[in-house]
Amino acid sequence: MKSLPPVVAQALESLNSISADRPQGFGFAEFSTDELAAIFSIAQIHQFSKSEILVSNQETTSDLYFVLQGQLKIEIPVPNGETKDFLLTPGTVVGEQSFLDEEPRSATVVAETSCLIASFDAGSFRELTRMHPDVALRIIRQLSRILSRRLRRLDLFDAAELARESERKRLAEELHDETMANLTGITMELGLLKFNQGLDSNALGDIDSVTNKLKETNLRLRQIVQGIYPAELVNSGLISALTSHLESLTNRSIINPTELKISLLAEGFGDERLPTNTETDIYRVVQQAIANAIEHAEASTIKIHLKWSNEECRFTIEDDGRGM
Structure with a gap:
């Protein structure tokens, strides 16, 4: 025995x-x-x-x-x-x-x-x-039960991730529709206030200073909204959202030793869009990869290649930054 x-x-x-x-x-x-x-x-x-x-x-x-x-x-x-x-x-x-x-x-x-x-x-x-066929069968039954419970647990994590994505979207809409609109309104009111002839030069200078700060804040807030949940991703799809994001990066002042050049090559993307979750996932991966290349690798050139076919979506991201 x-x-x-x-x-x-x-x-x-x-x-x-x-x-x-x-x-x-x-x-x-x-x-x-x-x-x-x-x-x-x-x-x-x-x-x-x-x-x-x-x-x-x-x-x-x-x-x-x-x-x-x-x-x-x-x-x-x-x-x-x-x-x-x-x-x-x-x-x-x-x-x-x-x-x-x-x-x-x-x-x-x-x-x-x-x-x-x-x-x-x-x-x-x-x-x-x-x-020992009976022993093997009981092992398989237990493995099937464990796998089922683990998959159910992962489904719960996926549901939580979708809820977080929904919250990002809600927050972006709230910032865009309310906070940014209020900042724009205040900026316009300050502009009108300058025409008040009872103000001296010091007051007019203060108004100009506050107006410029509000404009800078509004621009930064617009960039934050873009990062949280870009409107283009909802309205126009993945390629439009990525293009807008890349343009905002190249136009923004970034702490990087050299000028930043980012190119996007997209193939196979016609009128038909990818599933919403897939678009969001790819956007987040590309967004994070670019951020890593800029922050850690100090890249000056980043190339993104997306290729969509009926069977799959492939993408590659290359940069000339230093290795980790």
């Missing part, structure tokens, strides 16, 4: 209190000692150091990982160039999506602390299926 490796037995003993009802939890308690011995007899046991990468995004591997000790960090890329990070604790599983569908990895997995991990490849699991 097979027995559990001592290091695994010790780890599982500390996991007895973990419930399979947890969204990320794997129900080890559902299996008998003999069944667990059969499962872990086909596993590879690994020790990972802090910050060591288990899986890279878009890898074509399909191994399944059980976290026995330590914590893992899941880094899921999002459109703005950043990541959504999640922590997995002992008693959880990772890699179930690629294990089940054999598609490339959709996230990067990094050891947040030193970890004890058990991994299973497809060949080993097929052997377990042949020898």
Whole structure:
């Protein structure tokens, strides 16, 4: 009769209190000692150091990982160039999506602390299926449940992101329709006030000074609104919004050693627009990439290439800035 490796037995003993009802939890308690011995007899046991990468995004591997000790960090890329990070604790599983569908990895997995991990490849699991079909079926059921709950959790994050985008749009409209209109009205009233013949030269000078400051504030506010949620993105689409954004950057005083030149080449964009969410995502990615090139790489030339076909939208961003 097979027995559990001592290091695994010790780890599982500390996991007895973990419930399979947890969204990320794997129900080890559902299996008998003999069944667990059969499962872990086909596993590879690994020790990972802090910050060591288990899986890279878009890898074509399909191994399944059980976290026995330590914590893992899941880094899921999002459109703005950043990541959504999640922590997995002992008693959880990772890699179930690629294990089940054999598609490339959709996230990067990094050891947040030193970890004890058990991994299973497809060949080993097929052997377990042949020898213990009931055990393999129960594992698949648990993996399907975990994947379903995780996807539901990501849907909630997406819904929150859409809500934030809606709030950006509302704020931009409020600033444009109310605050900027009020500033313009005050500027006009000050202009009319100058014709009051009872004012001395000092008062007229103060009016000119305040008027200029209001104009500068109005211009800066217009740039802020453009950054929060450009009206062109709603009214005219992605290319128009990007063109307007690039023009505002080249016309604006930017802290950069040299003159800034930005070019945009768009192919395949006709009258039909991309889905709203896709346009917004691409706009945010390009906007952030340009900001990074200017602020960190000190680029003087930035080239953006967008190509839309019936199947996909591809884009590249190149700059002559210094490497990171």
